[in-house]
Amino acid sequence: MLAEWQNHKAQLRAYVTKRIDDVDAVDDILQDVYIKASVNLHQLKSAGSLKGWLYRIAHNTLMDFYRARQHFDELPDNLVAQEQDTGAEARAELAECLRPLIDELPEKYSIPLRLAELEGMPQQQIADQLGLSLSGAKSRVQRGRVKFREQLMACCDFEINEHGISGYSAKDPTRQCR
Incomplete structure (x- = not known):
């Protein structure tokens, strides 16, 4: 697995770098991709589909990264819930x-x-x-x-x-x- 990973690592790095605005996170994402690929290697159907499989894992890892980064503004403590108008x-x-x-x-x-x-x-x-x-x-x-x-x-x-x-x-x- 390590040899195959080295063959595709540079291409995956370019793929991730183009899709992320945080340069410092590229290595973390690549590491997550490698870990997920290593853990789930038994799911790979054939060696010929390894490259596409790695790109799919990279894509999903990028989506997870962006989901985790979503920030939400805290609601003020003095916010009062509005009454629901039921139309009654x-x-x-x-x-x-x-x-x-x-x-x-x-x-x-x-x-x-x-x-x-x-x-x-x-x-x-x-x-x-x-x-x-x-x-x-x-x-x-x-x-x-x-x-x-x-x-x-x-x-x-x-x-x-x-x-x-x-x-x-x-x-x-x-x-x-x-």
Whole structure:
């Protein structure tokens, strides 16, 4: 192994030197390459592939060198973690805006829709609470959504972009949509 190493050492040194900005570390990296090659010599499939195998080890050792050198700035001690915005407050505010429109729907649709969409109740629980079959509850929630959408589209104009609704305005400014 030592004789083969001597044949490729100069080429490996040039390879490492071109890829590293710390001249003092070149010898350390070459030493790591030699140690890794010596320890893992049993993994070499054929003597003909030794040169490529050594370059692969050199490449991986260089990557390890750069990973170890990554420096991170220390965070200040007085840094306070920001609260995670789960969107719960925004959903609650939106629910209060939509509640009057849902309440204008016929009761057989408004109650299941309010329970499903504003209170997040599972449809089986809605069915149990209202004395309906599961398919009946699903149907009422679905029909309530359709009627609610029709009511919303009659009341407001929406601006939609690739991210969803970007703005809205009342169709009739003199009529206030509840």
